[in-house]
Amino acid sequence: MPITFITGATSGFGKAAAEKFAANGHALIINGRREDRLQALSNKLQEQYHVAVLPLVFDVRDQQAVFNAVQGLSAEWQQIDILVNNAGLAAGRDFFNEADLNDWNTMVDTNIKGFMYVAQAVSKLMVPLKKGHIINIGSIAGKQVYEKGNVYCATKHAVDALNQAMRIDLLRHNIRVTAIHPGAAETEFSLVRLKGDAKAASEVYTGMKALTAEDIAETIYWTTTLPPHVCVNDMIVTCVQQADAFYYNRV
Ligand code: NDP
C-alpha cells in the first residue's frame, strides 16, 4: 500500500486529495492544525476506504514540531512514497503600503518557511529509499503578480523557485518533484484571505465556474500515476473562464 503524506488536509485541496488517494488504496498521513476536522476525516476515510490513516496535528510554521512529527514516525510510516506539500494561505488583500505586517509574517512563515521545513524533513526520508514524489502546490500567483497580491504572490514565486531547486537537488536521488499552480478555486481560501467575510469571499468567484478542490485533487493524483520514469515538472491549471491571473471571462 503506497503511503501519501498530505499537509493542509483539513480543507480544500488537501482534504479532496486525501479522499482521492484513499479511494485509490493509499495509506495516508494527514496534517493540519484543526484537530477535530483531521480526526473526523481520518475516521471517515478509514471506514469508507479501509485504508490506514495517521492524523498528525502540527503547525507547519513550527520548525521543531515539523521535524519531531516526521522523525517520530514509526519505521513503517517513514516509507513515504508521495508528499503533497499543500498547506498554505493568503492573509489580507491590501495595497503594499497599507498591508498588515502580521499578515505578511503569517504568509512568509507558512507558505515559504513551513513549506521548506516539511519538504526537507520528508525528503530526508525519501533519499535512502531512492524514490519518492514531492508535489508542491504553488499558484497562478507564483507566475504573475497582481494588484494587492504583493506578499502572497511573492511567497508563491518562492514556491516556484523552491520547486525548481528541489527538482535539481533531488535529481540524483531519483525523486520526482512536481509543482501544480492552480488558478481560482472555490475552497476556504478566500474566506481565510478575507478574514471570514463570506459575502466578499463568494464574490471572488462571481460569474464563473471556478475550479473545485476535487479538480485539483484529480490533477495531483494524475501526476502520480504516470510511469516511474516520467516527471511533470510544472503545471498551471485554471478553470476554462480564467486564462491567467488577469484575464477572466465572467458571464
Ligand atoms: P483552504 O483554506 O481550503 O485549505 C488550506 C489548508 O492549509 C487547510 O487544511 C489548513 O488547515 C492548512 N494550513 C494553513 N496554515 C497551516 C499551518 N500553519 N499549518 C498546517 N496547516 C495549515 O485553501 P486551499 O485548499 O485552496 O489552499 C491549499 C493551497 O493551495 C494553499 O497553499 C494555497 O495557497 C494554494 N492555492 C489555492 C488556490 C485557490 O484559489 N483556492 C489557488 C492556488 C493555490 P488548518 O487551518 O486546519 O491548519
Ligand code: 8X3
Ligand atoms: C490563489 C489563486 O488568483 O487568488 O493562489 O492568487 S489567486
